[in-house]
Amino acid sequence: MAQDTPVQPRPHRVTAADVAHQAGVSRSAVSRAFTPGAYLHQDKREHILKVAAELGYRPNALAAVLQGKGRSHLVAIVTGSLENFYDSEILSRLVQQLIAQGKWPVVLGGDDVPEADVMAVLGFPLDAMIVRGGSVPDEVVDHCAKLQIPMIVSGRILDHPGIDSVCCESEQGAALAVQALVEKGRRRIAYLGGQADLSSERERRAGFLSAMAAAGLAPVALTTGNYSYDGGLESTRSLLEQHPEIDGLFCANDAMALGALAVATGEMKRRVPETLSIIGFDDIALARWPSFGLTTIRNDIEETVSQMMRLLARRLDTPSAPAELVRIRPEFVPRLTH
Amino acid sequence: MAQDTPVQPRPHRVTAADVAHQAGVSRSAVSRAFTPGAYLHQDKREHILKVAAELGYRPNALAAVLQGKGRSHLVAIVTGSLENFYDSEILSRLVQQLIAQGKWPVVLGGDDVPEADVMAVLGFPLDAMIVRGGSVPDEVVDHCAKLQIPMIVSGRILDHPGIDSVCCESEQGAALAVQALVEKGRRRIAYLGGQADLSSERERRAGFLSAMAAAGLAPVALTTGNYSYDGGLESTRSLLEQHPEIDGLFCANDAMALGALAVATGEMKRRVPETLSIIGFDDIALARWPSFGLTTIRNDIEETVSQMMRLLARRLDTPSAPAELVRIRPEFVPRLTH
DNA sequence: CTGAAAGCGCTTACAG
DNA sequence: CTGAAAGCGCTTACAG
Known part of the structure; x- marks a missing residue:
């Protein structure tokens, strides 16, 4: 099989025609050999499968998709930063469940997914697109929707x-946190x-503010930590420097809460929960680690993913089904930091 | 555009022919309008692009791949469990860099990827397949290689x-750890x-054993924690119960080391590093967190990913290039736990 | 049960 | 500059 032509840019992928030729049958027969229900003499099928195996043939999925009226089984996932544990846990389950359903997840991720990439992936006849969190601007999402791709x-x-x-x-989750804080005095x-532009942030903040108001309390401070551990670390440092009187801190996600906990108990020598309560949001795996025992509001990951799969x-x-909005009910998870 | 036929199983995706018809040009012209260098009168191109935008048309990437002698730009990534931070950090960078290079990562992941799934994804004319860690048995990898898909x-x-x-x-990384332990007395x-069947485990263990021997020491115990936090937790608990005399622990990855640290300083009331040194391996982001300050052996993630990209x-x-094996040089990273 | 033919949506020589 | 035609690799009626 050695060639003396210059480098082959792309090695020839063996094709149904090659197998047909080699096995002395028609291309239709080859196709049928790989199609479970198709009429084909048993001996013939076995022979074809054998030849195919020798040649290393498998039907080109792209051609199959193109030809049939079927689906591509390609599902794009646009995820937020994988360094934030929540998104990473979601992605992990999502990928596994999609694969289990015979779908192929094409992942675009990282902090900000360039709009051009999101548009480009739409070049594939995707079965659907799954968008996590605030990874993509609303306009892009709207635009995609026009393209008839289920989202x-x-x-x-x-x-x-x-x-x-x-x-x-x-909002309700944030209220649970405030309530727990207030109950501890x-x-x-x-x-x-x-980040202020994310709807999750807007809701958590709104929920916090109204629960505080309902409890007759004014917040000592409102700050931001970008949903990251490092952000939580830094913001909490200046927060506690400027307002040493703070005795309760509600963080809009666990990553920040873990950062807050580290500075508070480390550098700032605060005793948690004795003189300072910290409550997070999400209940990522880390929150359960004995090193942390973070009290938090569970934003159930399993449930979220299985609902996404159900909606898909x-x-x-x-x-043509009408749009459905599923609301996950948050749950207070008491541990050691409040 | 409303139809009174029953539910359309798959909405018709607008095609080049539709645009050609609507714009009153040939299908070739439509194709050229979307091909950067192609000869096409400027006015005509603009008109076509305008009609295409109205109709929400974009060339079907699958058809394009099929037709041309080009590449599919699809790259499968078979990753280990995303709950283990090291793989998750690798995946994150890999996805971003592939996208930046115009490749589309199709991700299969989770603990054990079923062999059938790995074989099935090969139905796509992948540009390449990237396999992380021990996520796939050697035989499958060998088989894939026969299919001419670059790995x-x-x-x-x-x-x-x-x-x-x-x-x-x-091996060298493990030796660095032993050396650091010995230097601390x-x-x-x-x-x-x-897991004993992973080559990383075999090498780390072998490196540990020979470095110990070189230092004239016999290991107090050899145990396993499955590379997970929980595994580290449990194994370390019984390790310290059975061998309270242990004063140095080398863990083959950071996740286990973090688990070890938690039990040791928590439940077991050991003082780290005063009476017990713990050293991990990998240097995941968590190891740098002030809450941990884990002393570890860096297995450079940035470098690993950029080498993978270079090899790709x-x-x-x-x-036809000969296989290349890149060795990443480990580095000792002293922090607070040794 | 089986093969020749049409067609999926595209791109790219080929001939104006 | 432009269109008609061929062909990418498949599957699926269609006619034996």
Whole structure:
């Protein structure tokens, strides 16, 4: 098989025609050999499969998709930063469940996914697109929706007729946190939030503010830590320097809460929970680690992912179904930091 | 545009022919309008692009791949469990860099990727397949190689002519750890490893054993924690119960070391590093957190990923290039736990 | 049960 | 500069 032509830029992939030729049958027969229900004499099928195996043939999935009226089984996932544990845990489950359903996840991720990339992936006849959190601007999402590609959005709410979403009842979650703080006798409470343009942040903050008001309390401070550990670390440092009287801190996600906990108990020599309560949001795996024992508001990951999968299946089944919004009910998880 | 036929299983995707019809030009012209260098009257191109935008048309990437002699730009990534931070950090960078290079990562992941899934993804005319760690049995990898699909493997070494790999010089890394322990006066040293069938585990263990021997020491114990935090937790608990004399612990990855640290300083009331030194391996982001300050052996993630990308580019460029094995040089990172 | 033919949506020589 | 035609690799009626 050695060639004396110059480097082959792309090695020839063996094709149904090659197998047909080698096995002395028609291309239709080869195709049938790989199609479970198809009529084909048993001996013939075995022979074809054998030849195919020798040649290392497998049907080109792209050609199959193109030809049939079927689906591509390609599902794009646009995720937020994988360095933030919550998104990473979601992605992990999502990938596994999609694969288990026979779908192929094409992942675009990292902090800000360039709009051009999101548009470009739409070049594929995707079965669907899954968008996590605030990774993509609303306009892009809207635009995608016009392209008739089913979209499942999580972590934000988008009011578009064809877009399904699953989202935590964040306001209520924030209220649970405030309530827990107040019950422990905390009165000088601060809020550490994420990026102001994310709907999760807006809801958590709004929930915090109204629960505080309801408790007759004014927040000592409102600050932001970009939803990251390092952000939590830095913001909490200046927060506690400027307002040493703070005795309760609600963080809009666990990553920041863990950062807050580290500075508070480390550098700032605060005793948690004796003189300072810290409550996070999400309940990532790290929150359960004995090193932390972070008290938090659970934003159930399992449940979120299985709802996304359910919405996906439903949408694929009934493309014209009305948009569905699933609300995940938050839950207070007491541990050691409050 | 409303139809009174029953539910359309898959909404018609607008096609070049639709645009051609609507714009009153040939299908070739439509194609040219989307091909940067192609000859096409400027006015005509603009008109076509305008009509295309109205109709929400974009060329079907699958058809384009099928037709041309070009590449698909699809790259499969088979990753280990995303719950283990090291793989998750690698994946994150890999995805971003692939996208930046115009490749589309199709991700299969989770603990054990079913062999059938790995084989199935090969139905796509992939540009390449990237395999992380021990996520796939050697036989499958070998088989894939026969299919002429370029493979880049990281975290294990596979002796196959066409497979490139990048791998940490683990034996040397383990030796660095032992050396650091010995220099601190530790003499009763134990080893906490990962799954015995992974080549990284074999190398780290071998490196540990020979460095111990070189220092004239016999290991107090050799145990395993499955490379996970929880595994580290449990194994260390019984390790310290059975061998309270241990004064140095080398863990084959950071996740286990963090688990070890938690039990040791928590439940077991050991003082780290005063009476017990703990050293990890990898240097994941968590190791740098002030809450931990884990002393570890850096298995440079940035470097690993950029080498994988370099090998990929090289292989795509020269499919017949000889297999290359890149060794990443480990580095001792002293922090607070030794 | 089986093969020749049409067609999926595109791009790219080929001939104006 | 432009269109008609061929062909990428497949699957699926269609006619034996």
